[in-house]
Amino acid sequence: VPERAFLAELAWLGEDDGVARDVLVRTVDGVITEVRPGVARAPAGTKRLAGVTIPGLVNAHSHAFHRALRGRSEMRGGDFWTWRELMYEMAQRLDPDSYLELATAVYAEMALAGYTAVGEFHYLHHGDHGRPYDDPNEMGLALVEAAQRAGIRITLIDTCFLQGGLGGEPLLGTQLRFGDGNGERWSWRVDKLLATLAALPAGGHARPGVAIHSVRAVAPAAMKTVATYAARHEIPLHVHLSEQRKENADCLAEEGVSPTVLLDRSGALTSHTTAVHATHLLPQDMTILGLAGVNVCACPTTERDLADGVGPFADLVDAGTALSLGSDSHAVIDPFEEMRAVEMNERLVTNRRGIHQATTLLTAATAGGAAALGWAGAGVIRVGALADMTTVTLDSPRLAAALATLPDVSDAQAAVASPGSLEAALVFAAGAADVRHVVVGGRSVVEDGRHVTVRDVPGALREAVGHVLSDR
Numbered sequence: 001v002p003e004r005a006f007l008a009e010l011a012w013l014g015e016d017d018g019v020a021r022d023v024l025v026r027t028v029d030g031v032i033t034e035v036r037p038g039v040a041r042a043p044a045g046t047k048r049l050a051g052v053t054i055p056g057l058v059n060a061h062s063h064a065f066h067r068a069l070r071g072r073s074e075m076r077g078g079d080f081w082t083w084r085e086l087m088y089e090m091a092q093r094l095d096p097d098s099y100l101e102l103a104t105a106v107y108a109e110m111a112l113a114g115y116t117a118v119g120e121f122h123y124l125h126h127g128d129h130g131r132p133y134d135d136p137n138e139m140g141l142a143l144v145e146a147a148q149r150a151g152i153r154i155t156l157i158d159t160c161f162l163q164g165g166l167g168g169e170p171l172l173g174t175q176l177r178f179g180d181g182n183g184e185r186w187s188w189r190v191d192k193l194l195a196t197l198a199a200l201p202a203g204g205h206a207r208p209g210v211a212i213h214s215v216r217a218v219a220p221a222a223m224k225t226v227a228t229y230a231a232r233h234e235i236p237l238h239v240h241l242s243e244q245r246k247e248n249a250d251c252l253a254e255e256g257v258s259p260t261v262l263l264d265r266s267g268a269l270t271s272h273t274t275a276v277h278a279t280h281l282l283p284q285d286m287t288i289l290g291l292a293g294v295n296v297c298a299c300p301t302t303e304r305d306l307a308d309g310v311g312p313f314a315d316l317v318d319a320g321t322a323l324s325l326g327s328d329s330h331a332v333i334d335p336f337e338e339m340r341a342v343e344m345n346e347r348l349v350t351n352r353r354g355i356h357q358a359t360t361l362l363t364a365a366t367a368g369g370a371a372a373l374g375w376a377g378a379g380v381i382r383v384g385a386l387a388d389m390t391t392v393t394l395d396s397p398r399l400a401a402a403l404a405t406l407p408d409v410s411d412a413q414a415a416v417a418s419p420g421s422l423e424a425a426l427v428f429a430a431g432a433a434d435v436r437h438v439v440v441g442g443r444s445v446v447e448d449g450r451h452v453t454v455r456d457v458p459g460a461l462r463e464a465v466g467h468v469l470s471d472r
């Protein structure tokens, strides 16, 4: 896509610049070269974007295959750990072909919901009983191919998973497919992955990251190996952190410290680290994460689905962390629901409203996620940024009248009759179904609410999930 031009009826240009009208956005080779508000007449060949255009939404934490569990696990009772048994059963059914088919459909669903990039936290590396595929990265490369087919960017976060629990418990059952034996063999495999990704066309859609699955799955020595690897290659490092109280208790019993302290001792907490969940933290954990400038990825629709708890995200941001958002288990795929859930959950816990500003949540869902995934310069509509944009219609029943203004109201009426804030309407009232256009790297991926290349996304999901369920 050499040159494109878009005229956004309204565009959100970030926390400082707010919303502008009639914004011409020109792109060359997938990068924004001009942003000009107040353009009354669109030049010939310009694509009109009716509604409000925001930077492309970033899904900073995903396990694509969990989508196959949607609607299948909700009424069984139990807790996170019983849900995990169902999730492992689903993982056991996947091979590279079925994972390519499933992930393509899931990433297409993400595109329809307004996501332009995904961080795939990938640990399902090997075949049955842990036997490597001919290319030991075949499963990960299926995810890279899936993102290409669905038209979105991917950071493939290759995850180290070496033990079944703290203290060196062995891998069991499905977990055997996750393991590489030790940190050195994990590094060897990821070296090959980096070489493959580096050979993709320049300006490609895929980048690498690495992860420590959790303090449960990686012992301190191997944590150091992964952290050092991320630093040496200057790629993002992710980790699941304190999603469950049991993880904290086990870590305290085995190592005498909290998971945050253990990770910090291993050199795993820097400004290139993203801590996913960060639900059950001590005050000193928050201080450590804030001082290190860690990015915290909240996954509130999953955290409530799995009965995890409510993370202290306001306190974390106060302590100095950045914030990003992920749909994680894909119980729902709706970036607007993620944004408002961060605020709504804290309202329930604190009995206070207005803890997170709408603009702060929009930044978390865009630039915050782009930073977490190593896409520097994405997540903003600005000259020099990657041309990723999501347009939300204002004509849906959800948003109609959210912004209406009344003329000539008295001062007393002003508070209730004042125009709604566009940012607040998006965060607190919009839904995935309101997304009309999605542009990734200057290329249209969704037009008028239809995916351009995956023509029938519900059909693709039905087929893919059906294949996974019937394969064995």
Ligand SMILES: [Zn+2]
Pocket: 061, 063, 121, 240, 276, 328
């Ligand atoms: Zn996760």
